[in-house]
Amino acid sequence: VREDAFSALTSVARALAPERRLLGLLRRYLRGEEARLRDLTRFYDKVLSLHEDSTAPVVNPLLAFTLIKRLQSDWKNVVHSLEASENIRALKDGYEKVEQDLPAFEDLEGAARALMRLQDVYMLNVKGLARGVFQRVTGSAVTDLYSPRRLFSLTADDCFQVGKVAYDMGDYYHAIPWLEEAASLFRGSYGEWKTEDEASLEDALDHLAFAYFQAGNISCALSLSREFLLYSPDNKRMARNVLKYERLLAESPHQAAAEAVIQRPNVPHLQTRDTYEELCQTLGSQPIHYQIPSLYCSYETNSSPYLLLQPIRKEVIHLRPFVVLYHNFVSDSEAQKIRELAEPWLQRSVVASGERQLQVEYRISKSAWLKDTVDPILGTLDHRIAALTGLDVQSPHAEYLQVVNYGIGGHYEPHFDHATSPSSPLYRMKSGNRVATFMIYLSSVEAGGATAFIYANFSMPVVKNAALFWWNLHRNGEGDDDTLHAGCPVLVGDKWVANKWIHEYGQEFRRPCSSRPED
Template sequence: MFQTKWILVPVLVLQLLACRAEFYSSTSGLEQLFSTEVALLEELQNYVDEITQHAEALQSEIDAIRVEHLSAMDSIGGYLNNPVNAFRLIKRLHSDWETFESSVKGDTSRADYLEAMAVLKENLSYPSQDDFVGSAIALTRLQQTYQLDVAELASGMLNGVKYGTAMSWQDCFVLGQHLYALRDYNHTVPWLQKSMQLLGEQSYGEEPASLDFMEAVVGYHQQMGDHENALNLINHVLAIEPEERRHLLETRTQLEDLITDGVKQGLLHTTARRPGDYHSSREFRMYEQVCRGELTPSPTAQRHLRCRLQRRRFDYAPFKLEELHADPPIVQVHDMVSQRESLFLQNAARPRIQRSTVYNQAGAGTTAAAFRTSQGASFNYSQYATTQRLSQHVADLSGLDMDYAENLQIANYGIGGHYEPHWDSFPEHHEYPEDDLYGNRLATAIYYLSDVVAGGGTAFPFLPLLVTPERGSLLFWYNLHPSGDQDFRTKHAACPVLQGSKWIANVWIRERNQDRVRPCDLQRNHLASLHFKNFD
């Protein structure tokens, strides 16, 4: 039983190695994978139904013969002396058993299933190794950002709410194994620990093969220098098979001595983060605290903020404007996009969606980056009536010239989808392409096209401010001081999506021809934000 269950792990990994496209960075992509599994499940069910019918027919023959054998057991001689019985026995062995064998040989269920699977593999979407690694990293990102308990996460619970089915011990082990390969040892330990706990709770958890596997996992904990979990696992194995596993007694003594002496050795203690690693910085910790709601603006900073109605340039209903921050000014405008418009934009983006990229700091062009996991598609504002309305809304709100705005970018975030802290504006040394005459990004507007069940907020670590996605609302702020300098206080991030699907539409407005609406100050006024340029 153990071997049957365990074999699912390497088979799963082999399937995941089949490269097709990237799916983990968008819930839209994950929908394709769900459709793949639906088709595979249907094909496997067809196969099971066929072999079940065949098996039932053979079982019927077996039962009939066994009934006859049981009746013959009282007097085999009397049974065989009956000429009808003798004939039936000879007939069965002469022709029936040959028919049974031919029936097994002629069963095309297996071949039909494999042929159908070959066709499906050519036409359906399969995740790649990058998808698997990306989803593993996303789980640990969620675990770290929101300080989730591994036991709850493995049971399908997020922040105390049951959302999905529990993970198996194989799921936890494969996740830990890949985190080990990625040298993320701090996250490897709890997942291996949970895997072994779940294995021990299985009905086959005390079988020799299971204990062999636990003994092998002891090696992982030893190499990482996790002496306590290694010792606990050895004690568990020895409690079940003390005589058969006597070779572990020496290892147990060594571990006990290391723990008593307080020796810190192994990968957990010798592998340190690279100098200057952003994920160890105070700024990154602040970002995570904002995402968790632990760091919020002071009451003084929010004292003069208000909600108000702002008239539009034309005879439309006024904007429902909520001031979120005074300096720099950040506002959220509610009820800007209807549910119908939101769904239209999502459906328009799905066929064109691709991995989101960032500007390459090493040169021209853009590139995919691990610190931004989402997928997006761009649209000219004139393409649809809905996109035209989105452009007009921003123009009415800000008065800015939308002729100098980048194309609308619709984005979707997948498993743990996020975008680490960044500025939308370009740095002073940014090299603009020759055909880019629009200047720096003066302002940003984000349309929230969906609600998010948990996580996925827009975080401003330096303010500190967290904006919860609200379907139909618009978030707006300026990236530059009136002097044209970068406002470093506007560094922001997309917190990892913990539960749900996050859809947004980004609007970036360039500074060219905006001087009549937002004229440049004669004096530079960037000192208020300069402190945050090289924040630790």
């Protein structure tokens, strides 16, 4: 199976290599063509100067001879030169060799959907995104979620392609603002043809008109179709559309005023979704400690000799469910080492669905499982986790370390880490459910990517090298619904985390059970 290029940032970065090869090819092509045109210009200038010379050009037998020779031979060689086609052939051959390493259309779709996801979750406006700014717009309030050091803006064709992905899915909610932006940028540069562009102003108007029609906005569909006809007056289909829209508006004139509100697709209105998005938009929010005295900071020693020598700062983040953050759980070099060990093994992340494992839109990342035998560092981490939590993390009482790298707008929508159905593949280890999660942040991010606890109503910003720990199960073994959590879409950055999932069996004396459901 082909590896996708959008679901992990390491894969995106890998796409830089083929583009560098293409740049090399194009540079060679340009050099060749420049040399060819320079030589043609030389020939042109030479012949032109002979014609401009006031002395009669044919009295000199040498000149007379070269005139005859030029017309008999030189011009033919110029006109039939193979150089241009050889240059383009070399470019095309080189491209064909690189082609298998290029992202596929599914990657373009994935990347476009990522932009729309960021637009939704962070309430970014498309006009701003196209200009390269990451601004949250709510009513009249504008907040910069991220300020890039250098503005990078999108072209008309870039916006068209995003809109087209939405359009082809019948998602007019997203198609309209992106196609609007495309049309507006195409209008601004009308007549400037760009070789790399797939679309034109006419294409944008055509799609936008139909999107508005589908969304129930006939008057917009009509005016865009009329604008289209200004550029392509002979288009029969568009002329018919104009007549149809005019008739529809005449039949029900109230349509003209109706600003149909289009619903965001695929998301039935959910309270959890609203909370999730609000928690993501804060880019990480926590209760303020001095206001809640039971939340405290301390150095965890857990009476372990290891931790006495190297104490780790523990911050209690939340009590029910119990969530703690261990600062500097790993060092920069350990985090880097783990990322490097995982990199070659990364594969599209899956989720459990009944008994099966599926790739889904609500979890966009790649992940790898690292066995303890892969490198001694994994045993070191296990010891550290065991010392901190007091739990048995030896196989089969815990899973291998799962290293995750998020992709463009990568995320993991609200979910439980523990199994909620007895048929879950989680139980294949025969060591019970996932009693606790120990999650290490192996990178920082520029913006976004917080870990949001929906019902507990807080979000944890990515704190590089820190580890987040929480219990997924009550002491009676039942799942704690309050642990519903999510990885917010990464707005800017390369987010890596590692999960150590600890199972029920083996912890009987380490976390005594209780029949009180609230424990």
